[in-house]
Amino acid sequence: MSIRHWPAAERPREKLLDQGAAALSDAELLAIFLRTGVAGRSAVDLARQLLSEFGGLRPLLEADLESFCQHLGLGPAKFAQLQAVLEIARRHLAEGLRRDSALESPQAVRAYLKAQLRHAHHEQFACLFMDSKHRVLAFEVLFHGTIDGASVYPRQVVKRALAHNAAALILTHNHPSGVAEPSQADRQLTQRLKEALALIDVRVLDHFIVGDGEPLSMAEYGWV
Incomplete structure (x- = not known):
């Protein structure tokens, strides 16, 4: 029927x-x-x-x-429609973040990062750049890796922070395995980036790892 x-x-x-x-x-x-x-x-x-x-x-x-x-x-037409719907959803989340301080909307940050990275089949490392009032300036995927990891260069992160005139940022990357547990390498990388960005007075507020569930905040565990 x-x-x-x-x-x-x-x-x-x-x-x-x-x-x-x-x-x-x-x-x-x-x-x-x-x-x-x-x-x-x-x-x-x-x-x-x-x-x-x-x-x-x-x-x-x-x-x-x-x-x-x-x-x-x-078919291709339905695929194009679906991709457009997904991108509209991502942009809607981004606009919500830009209106307010990111630190006042931790769930909005999580939802946005999840929408950006959870679908990726390979590891991606990105930054959410913010101004002095912690309002979002830009989101950029800076490094693409394999399913086993990504090579992240502090110099490039510093360069992009300066380009956006950022005062603070949130680091994020995905684990394609779906398990959002930080490795020792993740913790070491976070420390290296904190030290490099401190030289230009840019604060690292958090490092989120995106998996299948809620993105894990390394700051909440005292690792940032």
Whole structure:
């Protein structure tokens, strides 16, 4: 049966308008994005099939173009739409950070860094540059590594901090394994960067490690 013949309370779009997006299942949200199903299957049925084939919503969102387009009901146009939606979400989080002091919104910082780095299949090291009032000036991925690690050069971090006229910054990198536990190398790197940035009067406020759960704050453990 087509979705338009379902009771209004069960149709994903009407349910979202009545109860809010949080009330919908992953399949219902994906069905709204898909808009239509395929022969013999409603958009919700197709969404459930896709979630099963990909292994969940996250692998679907992180799929590259080639693997995305191998599935029924998906193609380059849908891939482009999905990437646009994800980028809109990232920019929305960034605008929220720029309005206020980053230190007054620790959860917003975590959400933003998670949105930026959790999807990466290889390790990336980035900085959130801030002014003297801890308002965000810019976010930059400075180093790309392999799944085993990244080479981070303090001189380049100092150079970018000067370019942004930053007074403070937050360091961050992802662990593609999903485990957000800092290694001894992570702690040593943090100390090296603190010492290098102190020479130009730029404070390192924190170093977040992004994994599958909430990003880990090294400052909260006394490691910054």
